[in-house]
Amino acid sequence: MNDSAAPDVAGWTCPLPLRDYPQIVLGHGGGGQLTADLVTHLFVPAFHNAALAPLADAAALHLGGQRLAFSTDSYVVRPLIFPGGSIAELAVHGTVNDLAMVGAQPLALSAGMILEEGLPVGLLAHLVERMAAAARAAGVSIVTGDTKVVERGHGDGLYINTAGIGLIPPGIEIAPQHARPGDVVLVSGSIGEHGMAIMSVREGLAFESPILSDTAPLHGLVAALLAAVPDVHTLRDPTRGGVAAALNEIATAAGVGIRLEEQQIPVRPEVAAACELLGLDPLYVANEGRLLALVPAPAAAAALAALRRHPAGVHAARIGDVVAQHPGLVVAHTGIGGTRVVALPHGEQLPRIC
Amino acid sequence: MNDSAAPDVAGWTCPLPLRDYPQIVLGHGGGGQLTADLVTHLFVPAFHNAALAPLADAAALHLGGQRLAFSTDSYVVRPLIFPGGSIAELAVHGTVNDLAMVGAQPLALSAGMILEEGLPVGLLAHLVERMAAAARAAGVSIVTGDTKVVERGHGDGLYINTAGIGLIPPGIEIAPQHARPGDVVLVSGSIGEHGMAIMSVREGLAFESPILSDTAPLHGLVAALLAAVPDVHTLRDPTRGGVAAALNEIATAAGVGIRLEEQQIPVRPEVAAACELLGLDPLYVANEGRLLALVPAPAAAAALAALRRHPAGVHAARIGDVVAQHPGLVVAHTGIGGTRVVALPHGEQLPRIC
Numbered sequence: 001m002n003d004s005a006a007p008d009v010a011g012w013t014c015p016l017p018l019r020d021y022p023q024i025v026l027g028h029g030g031g032g033q034l035t036a037d038l039v040t041h042l043f044v045p046a047f048h049n050a051a052l053a054p055l056a057d058a059a060a061l062h063l064g065g066q067r068l069a070f071s072t073d074s075y076v077v078r079p080l081i082f083p084g085g086s087i088a089e090l091a092v093h094g095t096v097n098d099l100a101m102v103g104a105q106p107l108a109l110s111a112g113m114i115l116e117e118g119l120p121v122g123l124l125a126h127l128v129e130r131m132a133a134a135a136r137a138a139g140v141s142i143v144t145g146d147t148k149v150v151e152r153g154h155g156d157g158l159y160i161n162t163a164g165i166g167l168i169p170p171g172i173e174i175a176p177q178h179a180r181p182g183d184v185v186l187v188s189g190s191i192g193e194h195g196m197a198i199m200s201v202r203e204g205l206a207f208e209s210p211i212l213s214d215t216a217p218l219h220g221l222v223a224a225l226l227a228a229v230p231d232v233h234t235l236r237d238p239t240r241g242g243v244a245a246a247l248n249e250i251a252t253a254a255g256v257g258i259r260l261e262e263q264q265i266p267v268r269p270e271v272a273a274a275c276e277l278l279g280l281d282p283l284y285v286a287n288e289g290r291l292l293a294l295v296p297a298p299a300a301a302a303a304l305a306a307l308r309r310h311p312a313g314v315h316a317a318r319i320g321d322v323v324a325q326h327p328g329l330v331v332a333h334t335g336i337g338g339t340r341v342v343a344l345p346h347g348e349q350l351p352r353i354c
Numbered sequence: 355m356n357d358s359a360a361p362d363v364a365g366w367t368c369p370l371p372l373r374d375y376p377q378i379v380l381g382h383g384g385g386g387q388l389t390a391d392l393v394t395h396l397f398v399p400a401f402h403n404a405a406l407a408p409l410a411d412a413a414a415l416h417l418g419g420q421r422l423a424f425s426t427d428s429y430v431v432r433p434l435i436f437p438g439g440s441i442a443e444l445a446v447h448g449t450v451n452d453l454a455m456v457g458a459q460p461l462a463l464s465a466g467m468i469l470e471e472g473l474p475v476g477l478l479a480h481l482v483e484r485m486a487a488a489a490r491a492a493g494v495s496i497v498t499g500d501t502k503v504v505e506r507g508h509g510d511g512l513y514i515n516t517a518g519i520g521l522i523p524p525g526i527e528i529a530p531q532h533a534r535p536g537d538v539v540l541v542s543g544s545i546g547e548h549g550m551a552i553m554s555v556r557e558g559l560a561f562e563s564p565i566l567s568d569t570a571p572l573h574g575l576v577a578a579l580l581a582a583v584p585d586v587h588t589l590r591d592p593t594r595g596g597v598a599a600a601l602n603e604i605a606t607a608a609g610v611g612i613r614l615e616e617q618q619i620p621v622r623p624e625v626a627a628a629c630e631l632l633g634l635d636p637l638y639v640a641n642e643g644r645l646l647a648l649v650p651a652p653a654a655a656a657a658l659a660a661l662r663r664h665p666a667g668v669h670a671a672r673i674g675d676v677v678a679q680h681p682g683l684v685v686a687h688t689g690i691g692g693t694r695v696v697a698l699p700h701g702e703q704l705p706r707i708c
Binding site for chain 1: 375376377378379380381382383384389392393396397400401403405406412413415417418419420422424425426427428429430461462464465466467468469470471472473474475476478479482483485486489495496497498499500501502503504505507508509510513515517519521702705706
């Protein structure tokens with residue numbers, strides 16, 4: 001790999017290579033194949049280093065005798081406020097959760113705000129207060145920040161970037177690469193609520209019981225899980241691209257197959273109904289307060305019990321297994337006895353979800 | 355202070371209070387009084403905590419026996435590529451320099467990219483390679499990242515956020531609050547080049563010798579300075595708002611006055627000419643590779659010599675003193691024997707400079 005020259009686009013041979021897209025399309029931000037192409041063929045070769053290589057939700061750095069987790073996410077969700085949350089809670093929970101997915105307890109966040117000229121100061125103040133409240137509730141401090149303003153028409157109200165640092169407890173080794181055949185796949189609750197909450201607002205759908213985003217911090221749930229089962233192999237929060245994208249990434253990173261039992265996957269009736277109405281598959285819809293845990297089979301019952309004992313995991317369920325067959329592929333056994341491939345989504349099912 | 359309710363806008367009594375601005379204006383991003391209002395009256399009360407309180411360029415966190423510096427900046431510069439640099443170098447140098455301004459040696463950066471639909475992939479690849487090259491040259495790794503895409507017309511090509519972590523060596527205590535009467539003010543080189551490089555492109559100005567941005571990493575220069583003079587009181591890189599804003603912030607934070615000798619401030623002839631042409635004061639023009647160092651008078655000669663021995667500081671100069679008089683005010687002795695107040699800029703002299 002030549003790390004000093006510009007990428008040789010002509011040589012890219014990946015499926016759906018970047019050279020098929022001379023310009024950035026919305027799908028490059030969707031958390032699916034197009035995003036993976038950008039990361040694999042552009043960012044990783046350019047920035048290559050040992051900490052970046054595992055492509056976990058957070059990088060792990062050795063610092064003195066400790067392991068520091070470091071992660072970042074930008075938030076560009078529309079609308080800024082939606083049922084069950086806002087960009088403010090997402091900006092705190094999303095980065096806290098990325099840290100939690102390597103087993104870290106969060107220590108501090110940064111906040112980089114890109115404001116668009118014309119944003120009402122009262123709305124900004126409201127969102128900053130919500131961000132502060134979410135940070136307090138999660139027990140994490142926002143310790144440094146930056147504010148930029150772009151001209152009217154060159155931004156979109158408010159974009160927030162947060163980066164976070166946390167400490168990984170000794171003995172905890174969680175990574176997408178650590179999934180092993182025989183592991184059990186657990187999900188911490190019902191899926192698809194965040195994405196459908198956004199979608200219902202954008203599409204103007206009204207349901208008897210409104211769908212609320214599941215946005216929530218997950219580090220407490222992870223701590224409870226690790227206390228019961230320190231040998232968790234893999235954690236992932238299924239945000240953009242949903243459970244389908246998260247499990248495909250794990251299957252690829254670990255070189256394993258994943259088999260889902262579709263009927264075991266918890267989906268609330270209103271989410272299922274909304275998905276059916278809009279022709280969406282809940283497996284591809286974003287979550288902001290759920291995690292997938294891959295644990296050795298002998299520890300699965302203890303792990304599930306630990307998740308269910310925590311308020312953020314009461315609806316946890318066992319939804320599948322890791323297998324040696326079909327490495328890199330996720331398949332689902334359907335309710336009627338069939339099997340389907342749950343492919344990595346190509347691009348964007350619903351842009352600007354987070 | 356009530357930290358759970360929304361800010362009571364009616365109660366704000368600061369000069370130029372936020373309540374005079376029901377909407378965000380460009381000046382809120384200018385690094386001057388309006389930015390300070392946002393930070394002081396909105397972000398700090400909401401997020402308040404001990405690490406944020408000093409409002410240094412980076413927060414300092416105790417972690418085990420070590421002190422970790424943590425900082426973030428978003429970059430929204432226009433144009434993306436300008437004489438002497440690009441958004442890519444700024445995104446690396448700016449955050450490395452924020453870490454350096456508390457005396458830290460940078461360890462790792464995050465990169466959060468907000469791409470606009472339609473951005474040429476080739477341009478993105480070029481800028482990512484430049485970012486990687488700048489990081490390699492600075493000896494810092496980009497270890498974690500995130501990519502979002504916003505619809506055409508809702509972004510501006512590319513915004514980059516970087517956050518950075520670094521280690522503060524034992525015994526180093528650098529903060530705006532530590533400036534003391536009797537300290538000497540040093541600048542590491544000629545001022546105003548970054549801002550005028552941007553301005554010359556935007557205004558279509560042609561000079562015999564083009565003005566190049568001074569963008570550069572400063573942690574090596576800081577390490578050389580601290581090796582010679584560990585008792586540096588204050589460091590600041592005069593970016594948005596220039597030397598004027600940086601020194602005003604220090605004067606306010608430390609409750610001291612600052613007296614500049616205008617004729618001692620190094621300004622290259624082409625920068626002086628361009629500033630005169632456009633009616634700008636170089637003291638207010640942004641720099642991206644310069645630092646201000648406030649050191650005790652007995653150490654000033656050693657500090658200046660250490661700066662000048664380093665390639666990034668060959669044109670370092672002694673430009674003023676810290677005084678007990680006029681706390682919070684910066685004044686300049688002009689060439690013709692007069693004295694003028696160098697006020698904190700109100701808003702934005704040149705939007706989207708970094």
